[in-house]
Amino acid sequence: MFMSLVALMRKVSVVFICSLSLVVYASSVHASCKGCLCSGDPCNLCPLPAMQDNPSKPDEHELCARIKEKVPPTSAQPGSNEYFPILDKAIMVCVKEGGDVIRNKQRNAEFASSFYCKPPALIKKN
Numbered sequence: 001m002f003m004s005l006v007a008l009m010r011k012v013s014v015v016f017i018c019s020l021s022l023v024v025y026a027s028s029v030h031a032s033c034k035g036c037l038c039s040g041d042p043c044n045l046c047p048l049p050a051m052q053d054n055p056s057k058p059d060e061h062e063l064c065a066r067i068k069e070k071v072p073p074t075s076a077q078p079g080s081n082e083y084f085p086i087l088d089k090a091i092m093v094c095v096k097e098g099g100d101v102i103r104n105k106q107r108n109a110e111f112a113s114s115f116y117c118k119p120p121a122l123i124k125k126n
Helices: 002-031 062-070 083-096
Strands: 046-048 100-103 115-118
Antiparallel strands (some): 100 115
8 A cells, every 4th residue: 555655656756756747847938938929929920911801009119100101901721823012012102111021820819910020120211
């Protein structure tokens, strides 16, 4: 009986240690998010190109509005023949206005687009 109690305690200890290490690892991975594609959109990114079915953010950057002026939001589906020229135009406007283009390889609900425009720290006026 004593041996089975010791074996049970070992199993519980191993499970507890593994669980604790997984929690610590997951929290460090979540906390180590650096860059613009972190939750909360720290860089105020603009999806390229703007899509008609996505509403504008209330705190949208001035550059995003200028991109939408020059390249109106589209309903073309990503990957279609109509989509790529609009994407190219939006990228050109972003770069011309001083923004940086960021490619998003791991999309999620918050960052669904393949490309984003990161506004510069200081925006140039027309």
